[in-house]
Amino acid sequence: MLAYRHAFHAGNHADVLKHLVLSEVLRHMAEKEKPYTLVDTHAGAGGYSIEGQYAQKKGEYVHGISKLWDAKDLPAPLARYLEPIRAFNSGGQLRQYPGSPAIANLLMREQDRLRCYELHPTDYRILDTYLSTRPNTQVSDKDGFSSLRGELPPPSRRGVVLMDPSYELKTDYGKVITAVREGLEKFADGVFMVWYPQLQLLESAQLPQRLKAAADAGVGAKKGWLHVRLTVQQQSDSRAFGMLGSGMFIINPPYTLHDELQECLPYLVEKLGQYDGANFLLEQRAA
Template sequence: MLAYRHAFHAGNHADVLKHLVLTRVLRYMGEKDKPYTLVDTHAGAGGYSVEGRYAQKNAEYATGIARLYDSSDLPEPLADYVSLVRAFNPDGQLRQYPGSPAIANMLLRPTDRLRAYELHPTDHRILASYLEGRPSTQVSDRDGFAAIKGELPSPTRRAALLMDPPYELKTDYVKVLSALREALERAPDTVVMVWYPQLQRLESTQLATRLKASADALAKKGWLHVRLTVAQADERGFGMQGSGMFVANPPFTLHDELAECLPLLVERLGHYDGASYVLEQKVV
């Protein structure tokens, strides 16, 4: 697990979907005056150079954020997300990509609490330096899954939880499901966001169904599931076809905002004629 570096994948199609959802959730949470807490269990380094050797190895950003970065015809929710990426690049050129802690840093208010967890020692040091001085913030090198017990319920009573492990180990699928259950048992109205890769692996294909079943039993405000398929698996069935986001207790605005954006994302980010999306929700 500690070998994983998100810098190789920064700004790809999965980041676009994940950070679009994150942006919309945080915008919604910020509409109320009362502070809230964001817990990021796998925070990464905070920001990534798309000109560096890691990102350039496969240049995944070129078929992700780069296809949206200079567009002037984006739906408002997507344009808002892209504007945050542009703000992370003050000279206007796409050189850096903001990870989830950087997006949070741009959207959270001084009274909102940020709890960021990252195990990789190099990424943890970079993240701690980046967030140094931000009020109401703690950066930890402890296991983010295990930390949920101490984070929820939050002192602010309002909370959002983001989980996006690398899934290099099959146990991450089990840990995500257990963490969702624990979070909702401790604080049933927490907005829980789970990112997952779309792979031809049993654990991946079953995860959304299992998350729905847990949210059906525990989430006070239902759930939303979105999946963006952009590529085909290779002839051996390997390769990431796309990714999904599962949100327990989603903002009531999220479904319609994503419905406005997804057709364009299929068009711009799809690598083959079968590119598609799924958007479904259960309202309680």
């Protein structure tokens, strides 16, 4: 949806969970010398000013990245997650928050291929400029969902797909399922990561189950799936529509990811939880 700007939400609890997973997956992919491809279907602007009017309007980063920035007792995976964010800032102060393309740029090797899709014209121009000097990179203002099939399978047969639409349109839920099914048909070995918001909506509640069915059906996921959810806010009443938390569904996850998240999630509940009932869910199905 062209009205959506992630700058309002940069560095919030959902970004922490999403980019923690992204960081660990990309580090795992880099353990092998053979190059890999990352396809980011909803890339955004690449970076966001924490001090700018958008981020300051809602201040969501205050209950997200700011809670971790000066912490001294971070579990190792969270400390690794913070490394590219610190590199994105200078002087030791948190002024900017990197989006997924910037984190990828800081973690990927020159031989690894990066493919980014972003429809918002302003964010597309910012991202295209930011990544203009990176080798093996293409930034496109085409629809990421419809373009994904053309990216799979990648030349090296090693690849990661990140899908994190805004879900402001309910049709995004169905598009995610279709993209996952079609992606697995073309590239059953690929790592598919889907972010979703935890909302008081039927579509949001049903999405993890639909993703499980998609991962298990047809060609199927060769290495199983992993589902993680972090709930940080409490529904205030039956009419509340705010985001209570968020989740990540990973198909063909690295074998190390479950234990890495298990180490971090109790810490994130303690640091990012905004009510006494804050909690997490971590489930996995091996191949």
